[in-house]
Amino acid sequence: MDKKALFHKLVSFTSSVHRVTNELTLNAKPDSVTQVQYKILEYITVNQPVTPSDISDCQNMSMPNTSRELKKLSEYGFIEKMNDTEDRRKQYIRLSKAGEIVMEEAFAMIESRFLNRVQKASEEDLEDIERALDILQTKLFHQ
Amino acid sequence: MDKKALFHKLVSFTSSVHRVTNELTLNAKPDSVTQVQYKILEYITVNQPVTPSDISDCQNMSMPNTSRELKKLSEYGFIEKMNDTEDRRKQYIRLSKAGEIVMEEAFAMIESRFLNRVQKASEEDLEDIERALDILQTKLFHQ
DNA sequence: CCCCTTAATTATCATTTGATAACTAAATAG
DNA sequence: CTATTTAGTTATCAAATGATAATTAAGGGG
Numbered sequence: 001m002d003k004k005a006l007f008h009k010l011v012s013f014t015s016s017v018h019r020v021t022n023e024l025t026l027n028a029k030p031d032s033v034t035q036v037q038y039k040i041l042e043y044i045t046v047n048q049p050v051t052p053s054d055i056s057d058c059q060n061m062s063m064p065n066t067s068r069e070l071k072k073l074s075e076y077g078f079i080e081k082m083n084d085t086e087d088r089r090k091q092y093i094r095l096s097k098a099g100e101i102v103m104e105e106a107f108a109m110i111e112s113r114f115l116n117r118v119q120k121a122s123e124e125d126l127e128d129i130e131r132a133l134d135i136l137q138t139k140l141f142h143q
Numbered sequence: 144m145d146k147k148a149l150f151h152k153l154v155s156f157t158s159s160v161h162r163v164t165n166e167l168t169l170n171a172k173p174d175s176v177t178q179v180q181y182k183i184l185e186y187i188t189v190n191q192p193v194t195p196s197d198i199s200d201c202q203n204m205s206m207p208n209t210s211r212e213l214k215k216l217s218e219y220g221f222i223e224k225m226n227d228t229e230d231r232r233k234q235y236i237r238l239s240k241a242g243e244i245v246m247e248e249a250f251a252m253i254e255s256r257f258l259n260r261v262q263k264a265s266e267e268d269l270e271d272i273e274r275a276l277d278i279l280q281t282k283l284f285h286q
Numbered sequence: 287c288c289c290c291t292t293a294a295t296t297a298t299c300a301t302t303t304g305a306t307a308a309c310t311a312a313a314t315a316g
Numbered sequence: 317c318t319a320t321t322t323a324g325t326t327a328t329c330a331a332a333t334g335a336t337a338a339t340t341a342a343g344g345g346g
Binding site: 195214230232 | 293295297
Binding site: 001003004006007009010011012013014015016017018019020021022026042046058060107110111114115117118121123125126127128129130131132133134135136137139140141142 | 144146147149150152153154155156157158159160161162163164165169185186189201203250253254257258260261264266268269270271272273274275276277278279280282283284285
């Protein structure tokens with residue numbers, strides 16, 4: 001296998017993924033939060049509960065900036081902070097009820113655009129897509 | 144096929160793609176350009192020649208901002224603008240020699256990280272990956 | 287020709303994001 | 317018990333990005 005060719009295929013693939021992700025999520029984000037804040041909310045939604053350090057690592061932003069954005073999200077009422085009972089330096093962050101509602105709305109919009117995109121796909125196509133997602137997830141985009 | 148389940152699979156998949164892309168491209172970008180400028184260079188690299196309007200559409204940034212960043216990239220000597228001979232409003236943009244060198248370096252770094260990531264993959268795995276990329280590209284992330 | 291549209295530019299301003307230093311408080315190692 | 321490390325915060329500044337209005341120049345339809 002020509003790994004160089006595979007690499008180039010990956011490059012144009014990721015570029016497509018980014019473009020389509022942009023299309024699907026366009027304006028899905030509520031106006032009340034910025035792009036970075038939305039990314040944080042998305043991360044929390046999928047991984048909650050998370051600590052500020054987790055967010056800092058995974059979104060690669062510095063702790064001070066992470067802390068600032070979390071403070072805003074907390075002020076807007078989209079997240080809740082809880083202290084760890086064992087290590088009192090740590091916090092656990094979850095979506096609040098309002099945060100859940102906001103993210104459900106965003107995801108509903110994204111989902112409807114996704115459905116639109118696969119509208120014409122046959123049952124077989126969908127199964128191919130699912131298999132392909134699984135393969136790439138486990139063999140290439142793991143961890 | 145449960146499309147809702149497929150959608151959720153897609154969500155975590157795209158999140159993985161973004162995470163891995165971040166890992167692979169971390170610090171690959173030359174310090175001389177900003178994140179947005181690098182994204183533009185990447186887009187030009189893969190799709191050249193492109194017009195400012197193409198860039199504006201695909202990176203969804205406004206024309207004024209696109210124009211500003213292209214001007215900077217041009218001043219830095221990374222791109223070249225050529226006029227369309229038929230429609231003299233249009234421009235075609237390509238990487239300059241310097242731009243090619245810079246992007247080759249960036250891609251070399253990304254590629255070596257990619258190779259590292261698929262180091263342990265068998266020949267069969269690689270073929271699976273390639274097939275999966277093709278399937279998703281044509282059936283889901285097309286256009 | 288005139289009007290409307292398209293492609294791109296310039297200028298300007300507000301907002302977001304990134305980076306850094308200095309700090310508090312709790313845990314942990316010696 | 318002290319020193320160091322870890323988790324998180326606050327404040328502040330600089331830079332990057334986004335948004336908008338006004339402009340130039342060319343193409344296209346009537």
